[in-house]
Amino acid sequence: MEKPNFRTELLRTLEGKTPARIPAGIFTTAPIIELMDLSGAARPEADNQPEKMAVLAFSQYVNASFETVRYPFDMVVLAEALGCAVDPGTKVKLPAVLRGSMEISPSVPELPEDMLERGRIPAVLQATEILREKAGSHLPLIAGMESPAELAASICGITHFLKWTIKRPHIVRRLIDFCTDACIIYARECLKRGADVVVFVDAISSPNMISPDTFRSLVKPGLERVPKALSGGKSVLHICGAADSIIYDIAACGFDGLSLEGGTKNLKTASRFAHESGAALIGNIPTSGTLFRGSPEDVKKEALTYLESGIDVLAPGCGLAPKTPLKNLKALVEARNEFCERKR
Numbered sequence: 001m002e003k004p005n006f007r008t009e010l011l012r013t014l015e016g017k018t019p020a021r022i023p024a025g026i027f028t029t030a031p032i033i034e035l036m037d038l039s040g041a042a043r044p045e046a047d048n049q050p051e052k053m054a055v056l057a058f059s060q061y062v063n064a065s066f067e068t069v070r071y072p073f074d075m076v077v078l079a080e081a082l083g084c085a086v087d088p089g090t091k092v093k094l095p096a097v098l099r100g101s102m103e104i105s106p107s108v109p110e111l112p113e114d115m116l117e118r119g120r121i122p123a124v125l126q127a128t129e130i131l132r133e134k135a136g137s138h139l140p141l142i143a144g145m146e147s148p149a150e151l152a153a154s155i156c157g158i159t160h161f162l163k164w165t166i167k168r169p170h171i172v173r174r175l176i177d178f179c180t181d182a183c184i185i186y187a188r189e190c191l192k193r194g195a196d197v198v199v200f201v202d203a204i205s206s207p208n209m210i211s212p213d214t215f216r217s218l219v220k221p222g223l224e225r226v227p228k229a230l231s232g233g234k235s236v237l238h239i240c241g242a243a244d245s246i247i248y249d250i251a252a253c254g255f256d257g258l259s260l261e262g263g264t265k266n267l268k269t270a271s272r273f274a275h276e277s278g279a280a281l282i283g284n285i286p287t288s289g290t291l292f293r294g295s296p297e298d299v300k301k302e303a304l305t306y307l308e309s310g311i312d313v314l315a316p317g318c319g320l321a322p323k324t325p326l327k328n329l330k331a332l333v334e335a336r337n338e339f340c341e342r343k344r
């Protein structure tokens with residue numbers, strides 16, 4: 001049987017249409033150790049060398065049977081380009097911000113004209129072109145980056161960010177506005193070079209980190225600007241933690257998809273709000289409890305409950321732990337196959 005066109009299927013899903021089969025893939029960080037070993041491309045090289053980044057990204061399709069090609073593999077590419085000091089990480093440790101640019105020099109930074117030539121941005125853009133060539137029109141390319149609030153927290157430091165949302169909201173507002181501009185410029189370039197979807201990853205906006213009121217007054221205005229600025233390019237928002245208390249607000253931001261974690265309690269309500277706003281619901285198999293520690297049977301069982309609850313794209317709920325077993329990723333795809341087979 002001819003394989004379905006995974007790119008068309010995913011784009012149709014993000015347009016609110018019914019695909020032939022529910023897509024199965026990943027919108028968060030994917031490179032587990034087994035994929036690095038099988039592909040011969042490992043971090044930290046795959047975090048900054050375009051060829052290796054492309055090989056490791058493509059192994060999600062080749063070795064895990066995922067129907068998405070998601071890259072790069074960390075959340076600090078823009079932060080690094082905007083002057084944050086970054087620890088490059090190791091095979092099992094993601095690149096991470098050591099010191100925000102506002103902790104080095106205290107004023108809200110200005111957008112550098114050469115931003116797209118800074119840090120690892122050229123490597124990501126080059127990897128996009130290599131992957132477009134490799135994937136042709138058959139597989140969707142998902143470029144990931146930090147959301148405006150996540151970038152803001154990197155720039156001023158998480159502790160400052162959380163404190164300032166209460167004591168100096170005017171600075172947070174200005175900083176998020178600046179970060180929104182940076183995200184839009186970078187996202188447009190990713191789409192221009194061949195990415196099909198840009199996913200904005202946001203851990204700091206989780207209700208576990210800031211209150212829903214703070215989200216609405218300080219973070220939401222920036223997020224609302226993003227999808228509109230991408231001129232039809234597809235965009236997805238990933239929120240970490242239990243997003244129930246802000247689900248209505250994130251659905252209203254205008255993204256084509258919402259990627260949520262397993263901690264989200266009421267998936268049916270999330271699905272209803274998402275669909276009413278024209279967004280697909282993506283997720284949300286728990287990464288530590290099920291994908292990392294569970295068996296393939298656990299993954300399948302859990303996946304079926306999410307599929308029954310109305311998920312539109314079956315995917316891990318967040319970034320994968322490096323030691324997540326590959327057989328559990330394959331079980332995710334098998335669960336989708338069995339579910340769709342039963343529905344026929």
Ligand SMILES: [Zn+2]
Binds near residue numbers: 241261318319
């Ligand atoms: Zn997450």
